Structure formats: C-alpha cells, structure tokens
Amino acid sequence: MKLFHFTDLEKKAESILGSHPFTYIKSGSGDEETLGDNIADLRKWKIRPKFLQDVSKRDLSISLFGKNYKTPYLLAPVGNLGIVHPEAELAVSRAAKQVGVPIIASTVTSVSMEEIAAEAGDRWFQLYCSSDMDITLSFIRRAEQAGYGAIVITVDMPALGFRASDLTNQYAPFKLGAASGNYFSDPVFQKKLACSPSKDFQRAVDEQLKHLFAPGFSWEDVAALRMATDLPILLKGILHPSDAKKAMEFELDGIIVSNHGGRQLDGCISSIAALPAIVDEVGGRIPVLFDSGIRKGADVVKALALGADAVLLGRPYVYGLAINGEEGVKEVLDNFIYDLDATMATAGVNAVSALDRDLLVRT
Numbered sequence: 001m002k003l004f005h006f007t008d009l010e011k012k013a014e015s016i017l018g019s020h021p022f023t024y025i026k027s028g029s030g031d032e033e034t035l036g037d038n039i040a041d042l043r044k045w046k047i048r049p050k051f052l053q054d055v056s057k058r059d060l061s062i063s064l065f066g067k068n069y070k071t072p073y074l075l076a077p078v079g080n081l082g083i084v085h086p087e088a089e090l091a092v093s094r095a096a097k098q099v100g101v102p103i104i105a106s107t108v109t110s111v112s113m114e115e116i117a118a119e120a121g122d123r124w125f126q127l128y129c130s131s132d133m134d135i136t137l138s139f140i141r142r143a144e145q146a147g148y149g150a151i152v153i154t155v156d157m158p159a160l161g162f163r164a165s166d167l168t169n170q171y172a173p174f175k176l177g178a179a180s181g182n183y184f185s186d187p188v189f190q191k192k193l194a195c196s197p198s199k200d201f202q203r204a205v206d207e208q209l210k211h212l213f214a215p216g217f218s219w220e221d222v223a224a225l226r227m228a229t230d231l232p233i234l235l236k237g238i239l240h241p242s243d244a245k246k247a248m249e250f251e252l253d254g255i256i257v258s259n260h261g262g263r264q265l266d267g268c269i270s271s272i273a274a275l276p277a278i279v280d281e282v283g284g285r286i287p288v289l290f291d292s293g294i295r296k297g298a299d300v301v302k303a304l305a306l307g308a309d310a311v312l313l314g315r316p317y318v319y320g321l322a323i324n325g326e327e328g329v330k331e332v333l334d335n336f337i338y339d340l341d342a343t344m345a346t347a348g349v350n351a352v353s354a355l356d357r358d359l360l361v362r363t
C-alpha cells in the first residue's frame with residue numbers, strides 16, 4: 001500500500017470504493033462545519049518541543065481498567081463495514097490483534113459479535129441501545145459471554161444526523177442488511193420477529209430499523225444498565241462537562257469525548273475544543289478517551305497532552321480496509337504507531353504518561 005499520508009489514503013480508498021459508499025464514510029452531517037472544525041481546531045494547538053531530554057527509549061504504553069496496552073490507540077466502532085470489504089470486521093479484528101490494539105466492535109456489524117470475538121484480541125462492545133430493553137440486555141449478556149472487556153454506550157445518536165449527501169444519494173447501507181449481524185443472530189429479536197431473518201429478509205431489516213434508534217433512552221435507562229452488568233461501562237459522544245459529571249454520578253467507568261466524526265450534530269463543538277473542560281471536570285477520576293479528527297501522530301500527542309488517556313481511530317483504518325483488507329488495516333496502524341513514536345521523540349517526550357499541557361500552546 002505504501003501510503004503514509006491521510007489524504008493519499010483517502011484518495012486511494014475513493015478510487016476503490018463506489019461513489020455512494022465512499023461518500024457515506026467520508027461525509028459529515030449538514031454542511032460539514034463540525035467535520036472541518038475537528039481538523040482545523042486540532043491545528044490551532046501547536047507543540048512546543050523541549051530538547052535534550054534523553055528520548056533514546058520511548059514508552060507508548062497505557063493502562064485502562066487495570067490492563068496494559070502497548071499503545072494509546074483503539075479502533076473506533078464503525079458500523080456497516082460490509083460495504084467496504086468482504087471480510088469487513090473480521091479483517092479489522094485480525095489486523096488489530098496482530099498489532100496489539102483493542103477494537104471496539106459496533107452494534108451494527110455485518111457479522112455477529114461472537115464471530116468477531118473468535119478472531120479478535122482485546123475487544124470492547126459498542127452498544128446502540130435498542131428501543132426494546134430486552135434486546136439491549138440480550139446484547140449485553142452476549143458481549144459478556146463472548147469475552148468483551150467493556151461496554152461502550154454511544155449516546156450521540158438518538159436519531160440519525162442530517163446527512164445531506166447520503167440523502168441526495170438515497171444511500172442507507174443499514175437498510176441493505178450490511179449492519180444486521182447482531183440483530184439477526186439475536187434470540188430475543190428472532191423470537192419477536194416470529195420468523196427467520198433469512199426467510200423474510202426485508203421484514204427483518206425493517207424490524208431492526210424500528211429498534212435500532214432509541215430516542216427515548218435516558219439517564220434512568222443508563223442506571224438500569226449499570227445494574228445489569230459488572231463490565232466497565234463508558235459513554236461515547238460526550239461533549240459537555242456536565243454530562244461527564246453525570247456519568248461519574250451514575251458510577252460509570254469512563255467517557256469518550258467524540259462528536260461521531262462530525263456525522264451527527266453539525267454546528268456542534270469540535271471534539272478537541274470540548275476536551276480540556278471535560279478533562280478538568282473529571283479530574284482523573286475515570287479515564288477520558290478521545291476521537292474525531294485524529295489523522296497523524298501530532299494529533300495524538302495533542303489529544304493526550306490535553307488530558308485524554310487514549311485515542312480512537314475511525315476513518316483512517318476504514319480506508320486501510322478498503323484498500324487492502326487485513327493487511328491494509330495493519331499498515332495504517334503500523335504507520336500511526338511509527339508516527340506517534342517519531343513525534344514524541346522529536347517533541348522531546350519519552351513516555352505517553354509524561355505528556356501534559358505544558359507541551360502545547362494555542363495559536
């Protein structure tokens with residue numbers, strides 16, 4: 001593949017994927033104000049290197065929920081990957097396992113969470129809470145049994161964002177069954193459907209769509225889920241410090257500062273602009289993870305220096321998958337690790353744990 005720059009990665013993926021699938025992945029909601037701000041606001045922060053620090057050994061490792069990881073990267077949950085590559089989540093899982101990076105498997109994967117677990121190393125499960133609590137609880141039980149190490153509840157999708165380009169293209173991959181691996185294999189869903197998804201495919205897809213978004217889901221439901229599992233629970237999509245505070249009050253274990261890669265609420269704050277106030281509110285009591293706009297090692301250094309404990313990669317690995325399946329994802333990860341290592345060395349920092357705000361200025 002030999003593509004080291006995000007722009008080249010994106011161009012190559014565009015030449016391979018069909019126009020509608022590529023647009024679905026690349027786009028943000030609205031007129032992409034927030035999508036652009038995720039990148040632009042990261043660039044407002046500049047690194048002030050301090051030299052003569054002995055950077056002969058660099059330690060990229062982190063620890064989360066009592067477990068050590070070689071790098072501060074996780075793979076963000078990305079649904080509908082069946083439109084990107086025939087091996088979809090399985091290729092992603094194998095690549096991440098080779099590199100030692102945890103995956104966060106989406107609710108809306110092309111295959112089931114059990115099939116993913118069979119190929120994956122460290123894995124967390126991302127939960128879109130269903131409007132049907134029985135299905136939601138069934139997903140949590142299945143994740144526990146399949147060895148997932150945490151539940152990531154995504155809170156920023158009470159409804160699908162206004163995705164202008166997908167609307168123009170009339171493109172909705174989740175209506176094509178590219179995202180039905182978990183629903184179609186779920187015993188509770190099957191029972192409610194009262195027929196086999198393979199027999200009446202369209203009805204099963206329509207039924208899943210009815211359950212997929214849960215606009216009525218609230219903090220009381222979060223409290224019920226807290227009671228329902230001993231796994232660590234993180235909320236993904238937090239942008240306001242008061243929601244971070246509430247997550248701690250509800251005894252949750254972590255949060256992910258994210259605006260869904262600019263795909264949900266257009267006009268909302270960029271993820272990096274939201275991060276410092278949330279880190280201050282949390283005060284080190286629970287891990288704060290970060291995503292939306294990470295495109296290179298310097299972006300990672302900035303997010304970690306502003307107080308994130310780890311970062312999630314989204315579109316970059318999806319493009320690697322499009323270009324060369326498992327090998328493509330692995331190459332993207334290898335490059336991100338190399339880039340981070342080089343960025344830390346040239347910034348005069350020898351450990352992720354030594355990154356702090358003193359390293360940055362806002363321009």
Ligand SMILES: Cc1cc2nc3c(=O)[nH]c(=O)nc-3n(C[C@H](O)[C@H](O)[C@H](O)COP(=O)(O)O)c2cc1C
Pocket residue numbers: 024025026038076077078079080106107108126154236258259260261262263291292293294312313314315316
């Ligand atoms: C095509 C696509 C599908 C996504 N699907 C999900 C999903 O199923 N669940 C979820 O929590 N986030 C989903 N996200 C959001 C990502 O987890 C992540 O927040 C975002 O991609 C990070 O931004 P970045 O792409 O700029 O790195 C999706 C993102 C993309 C691009």
Ligand SMILES: O=C(O)C(=O)c1ccccc1
Pocket residue numbers: 079108160174179260263
């Ligand atoms: O596209 C997305 O960002 C996404 O998360 C999603 C998930 C399920 C259905 C449609 C979109």
